[in-house]
Amino acid sequence: MQYKHIGRTGLLVSRLALGTMNFGMVTDESTSFEIMDEALETGINFIDTADVYGGPQSPDMEQGYGISEEIIGRWLAQSGRRERIVLATKVYQPMGTGSNDRHLSAYHIRKACEDSLRRLQTDHIDLYQMHHIDRHTPWEEIWQAMELLVQQGKVIYVGSSNFAGWDIATAQCAAKGRHFMGLVSEQSLYNLNARTIELEVIPACRHYGLGVIPWSPLGGGLLGGVLNAVEGRRADSRMQQQIKQHLEQLKSYEALCQELGESPADVALAWLLHNPAVTAPIIGPRTVEQITGSLRVLEISLSDETLRRLDEIWPGPGGEAPKAYAW
Template sequence: MQYTFLGRSGLQVSRFCLGTMNFGMVTEQAASFEIMDEALQAGINFFDTADVYGGPQSPDMEQGYGVSEEIIGRWLAQGGRRERIVLATKVYQPMGTGPNDRHLSAYHIRKACEDSLRRLQTDHIDLYQMHHIDRRTPLEEIWQAFELLVQQGKVIYAGSSNFAGWDIATAQCAAAARHFMGLVSEQSLYNLSSRTIELEVIPACRHYGLGLIPWSPLGGGLLGGALRKATEGRRADKSQQIEQHRPQLEAYEALCQKLGEQPADVALAWLLHNPIVTAPIIGPRTKEQLTRSLRALELSLPNEALRRLDEIWPGPGGEAPKAYAW
């Protein structure tokens, strides 16, 4: 396994991050345990979850949210695991029907952290991430709440998810004014078919020293050989996306075949090629899927292949403002 620093921090994490959104919703506990055991054995030390994961992510349901954390907590309770992993979770999403059961008020951050610690059966969260920007709550209030959690030893590092570039900038300026480290990472939608963050989020991450953790690195399965699978009668739920991107997918899968590599491995290797990327989040539903993903760590794409991928899946044209102005 390869390791790298999480942004400008001194924390080292594996180049793959194990995503656990499927735990409890798609993957039952026994299979989830197998996946985590396999990940640890493979050297993956970076585990990502969220308080809302494990069900339909709706507070109107009597059960569902929090299940992923609970499964991880029961796995950790077996012993000998907690200090071997970097555990990341998130706060923001609705965790109840009350008006203060969501977003980033100091009130909710405190309660959400305590609830996550209880479900995870641990006394600290290594990376506590804001799941979304909350522009209604002042950053002074948010950072004060995070500072207290850090002082109490309940949180080690702070991260963001789904922030715009200017959100990262304002958050870091507010943290600096408080002499607080602020964000060490940003978790964003990023893959070959979704490259909008190249405009401003990636430049902001580079400037402020944030590690980038891409979610949906395979575009929800689109980049994992969707065309071939559809031909074989699988993944019919992707039929609309396939038709929308058919010319690109035909060219992409033909390139992967020419390279002698699986489409999913090429998509992951493309992300790993970017020096700003810390660790793509892989969300295997089975132990076998996890094992197959490891091939991407060994794959070095030649310059010609990288150039061709840019032709097939063009980004926004570079970084702002040069991407659209003289």
């Protein structure tokens, strides 16, 4: 396994992060345990979850809340595992039907953190990520709440998710004014077919020293060899629409991967790892075999010519702002 610092921190994490959104909703507890066991065995030390994972993510469906964290907590309760991993979770999404059961008020941050610690059966969260920007809560309030959690030893580092570049800049300026470290990572949608963050988010992360943690690195399965996969099974309507929309790109992409002798999924992950701003893409295996299969990506080196051809097939926004659209 390879390891990399999260942004400007001294914290080392595996180049692949284990995503657990499926735990409890798609993957049962025993299989989830097996997946985490195998991840730890292969050297993956970075586990990502969220308070809302594990059930229907709706304020009207309280029964599903926290299941993923609870599964991880029961797994962590087995001897010696907590100190071997970097544990990340998130706050923001609705965790009940009450008016203050969501977003980033100091009230909710405190309660959400305590609830996550209880479900995870641990006394601290290594990376506490804001799941989305809160446009109605001032940064003074957010940072005061986060600072207190850090002072209490309940949170070590703070990260963001789904932030715009200017949100990152605003957050870091406010943190600097408080002599607080602020954000150390940003978890964004990023893959060959979704490259919008190259405009401003990645430049902001590079400038402020945040590590980029891509979610949906395979585009919901689109980049995982979907043309061959659907020959053996019927794709759902959403995927069928995606295939129809990107059919010519997919044909070229999967042909290139075949030429390279690598699976499309591995090429998609290798392309992300090639970017110096990226710390670790989040993989969400549903089986133990998918964990071991993902390790191949760490051995792939993409040539300049291959990177050029990938840019031709999956063009990005044209570079960084404002050069992408102005002089």
